[in-house]
Amino acid sequence: MVMAIIAAVISCTEKTDLRSSGEYKEYIAVDATLTDRADRPQRVILTKTVPYFGDAEDHANAAVRGATVTVDDGESTVLFSEKDPGVYEAPEGYCAKEGKKYHLRIDNGDDTYEAEAMMPEGGFSLDDIDYAWAGNKTMGVDSLWTIAVWGSDRPQTSYYYITVAVNDNYYPFDLAEVIDDKYFNGNKVAGFPITTLMQIHDLQEMYGDCCKYLEEGDVITLEAMTLQKDYFDYLIAVELNGTFSSIPLFSPQPANCPTNIKGEGVMGYFAVCPTCSASVTVEDPLRPYYKKLFGSIPK
Amino acid sequence: MDTKEFGKGKAIKTYSGLEPRVSASLPLTQDLSIKAAYSRSYQFLQQARVSITGSPVDTWFTASPNTKPQISDQFSLGINSLFAEQALELSLEGFYKKSRNAIDFVENAGIVIDNENREGLLRSGKGWSYGAELMLKYDFAKWNGWLAYTWSKAYYHIPGLNGGEKYRSPLNHEHSINFVLTYDFSKRWSASGEWVFYSGAPTTYPVGRYSYRGKWVPMYSGRNEDSLPDYHRMDLSVTYRTKGRVQGKRFSGEWNLSLYNAYSRHNAWSIAFNYNRKENSAEALKVYLFTIIPSIAYNITF
CATH class of the missing domain: 2.60.40 (Immunoglobulin-like)
Structure with a gap:
């Protein structure tokens, strides 16, 4: 442990142009969290992944436009409409209800992605x-x-x-x-x-x-x-792969964050949370x- | 999760096995011989890499009901030759080693050093390595040392990790060179130098990223598929023996002045990938530990 502390204290950094030799494949990234707050917009954000050292143009073209996004709670199906490029919103006043299971479906033309999430009972x-x-x-x-x-x-x-x-x-x-x-x-x-x-x-x-x-x-x-x-574990994985990756001593072995979205070439998470x-x-x-x-x- | 209680002093789990070792050497001439060896070993204490880079907090695991001892079989075959009135020794040796119950941490294990259930984060599977070493040893009146080159590869195949595909072991070093030279100027003064080189130390770099709740989330294509930059450094030292040391007296000493990493190379300990908020761009940072480190020591022998 003494060595660990010494190493952390005396280590230095300098910029390098190293890049991965691994193959990059474009995925769809889903950022979808529904809450029980009727006063907040309920959003599903769809983007394409970009190369790690991608430029501004990659970002500008990252939004996934024209997808069909629906959420089904077992009783009704709600269509999310695209308000901004890649940002799909539920009708005003829509929110998640306690104890229900929600089914997200994204139809992107060629591909379909689906996920389920349970609204926790109670909440803080x-x-x-x-x-x-x-x-x-x-x-x-x-x-x-x-x-x-x-x-x-x-x-x-x-x-x-x-x-x-x-x-x-x-x-x-x-x-x-x-x-x-x-x-x-x-x-x-x-x-x-x-x-x-x-x-x-x-x-x-x-x-x-x-x-x-x-x-x-x-x-x-x-x-x-x-x-x-499961969503807690996902957020911890996001935190460790991001913030902690710059602290080599404590950063875990890098790995793709888990996802609960089913489909080919998809990352991200769908969650429903009382707030x-x-x-x-x-x-x-x-x-x-x-x-x-x-x-x-x-x- | 379950809890079992065991009485004081009672063995929880016992592992045993034979460790046969066979070696043979066949002299072809007075200065030329071939040798072969086989050995089986049980490793009851295994290390698993905690973080992206090897560090002092890497965790050791004793064999337990959940972690079986690593069982390895190693085969080697070599040829050995002496030259220059046996002052030079040249050897070439190839090896193959296969292991069962090699361990590594599961993906997204989190920060495991303070996790009391960290043994549950281990997965085990097969490991194997192979390579060849060419070594020249020299032992003349004034100078001696050795020059060794090793080419090797080391892999793991652990179910549940890396999408079920094999990946490079954290200990893989593809090319490795060691050059050691010691020169005795006199009975009291000597100098030595060592040059170390290795390449292929495995690591994992991100290939892509996506945004989640406004944060960059890195994507990876395979575990340990990238390599840290080549590592090399030179260490130099000068030794002065006291009169008593030369005469072989008890309580004699010697002074040693040394330079670690004499040409102050910034060898990468790790590569960190960050989002630079100010520039709104990605950057790779090489993290290095030591530059040149001089030291002086007085060694007493008694």
Whole structure:
């Protein structure tokens, strides 16, 4: 372990033009997550994969257009229409219901892809959230706030995708958290610090308000999406093959992420998840405690 | 998942087997001989590579009810010749080794070093390797050492991994050269150098990518199908023996000054593939550990 730490500390990097000698084949990538939120658009995003070092033109042509996308819940079949290139949306107000199994079907002319996903029963019950300032200039993060939750966990082992937003500008996947409930399994939680809100100056230009320094009046929203175990495993695989691949010591053996989509030449995942959210308005960005837990502490 | 309890000191599982070894040498002339050997071995302790690159956190597994010992059969055939009044020895040897119960981690095993169920992430199957080594040893009055070249290939075929296809073992090194030279300037001063080269260290690079929830997800075409850049380095050292050491006294010592990686090559430890957010593009980064490392040591013999 000492050698591991020494290696991690003293290693250096430099750019190289190495490329894989493996054969690249174009696949269809499916990004489809339905939720029980009727106030949110329910989307299926279809793109073509691109060579790893593909250019802007590859990206511009990546959208899969003109596909027929339907979702069947056993009682009715809903047609998703293409709102933007490759982005297929359900009719307004459509959302997933608890305990139902959903069947996704994508007809791309020559090929058909299908997947099934079960909506988890229950889901995290989120009552409230609060924030506390946790410091600055740590590990590439300019400022840091912890976000605590009040609510109830499901009795069974649960898996969550936790993301935060500032003024409705949500964290990207890179900065969200995929966690299980080992610290509060089946219990009520009150003031449990579940995730962090990071102000990263370098990323603000790309990600907008979600990476900004908090100011009075900003609205923080936390969203908890309850995942089936297989979808949790998929998101962990995405995280490890992406973020962790740049840390050789701990990066796992590279491998294609699993998929639950049936068909030739397809990647990605179809999931259905109950989703809850709660918000808090920032009063004092430098408040170092949870007001909802401790009340007002005189300075 | 199930749990079984065993009494204190009770063997959970016992493996046993014979390890026959046969070797023969046939002198053709006084300076020329051929040799052949066969051996079977049981390996009760096996290592599985945890991460994309060999690292100190690679995990060792003892034989257990779930992990059988690796059983290997190795065959070799060689020819050996002496020249220059037996100061030069030239040998050529070929080998073939096949193994059962070779282990490797399942795909998408996650971070396994802190996973208490990591043995459940192992899969086992066949392994085999073959190759040939050409070696020249020299032992003259002032200088000695050896020059060796090895060509070899090593494969695994483990059901459930790499789509059921064979793939290169993490330990595969296709071409390997070792050159060692020691020169004695006097009884008290000597110098030595070593040059190491190998190619074909397996790794896996992404061939494509797709976007999921706004994140780049890499695609791969085959396990260990790419190779890290060729590795080579030179180590140099100079040794000064104290008077007592030369005279063979107890509690004598010697100074040693050495340079590891003398020409400071940036040998790749790993290649990391990243999404560069600022440039919105992919990049490959070579990760290397050491450049030149000088060291000085005083060795005491007693």
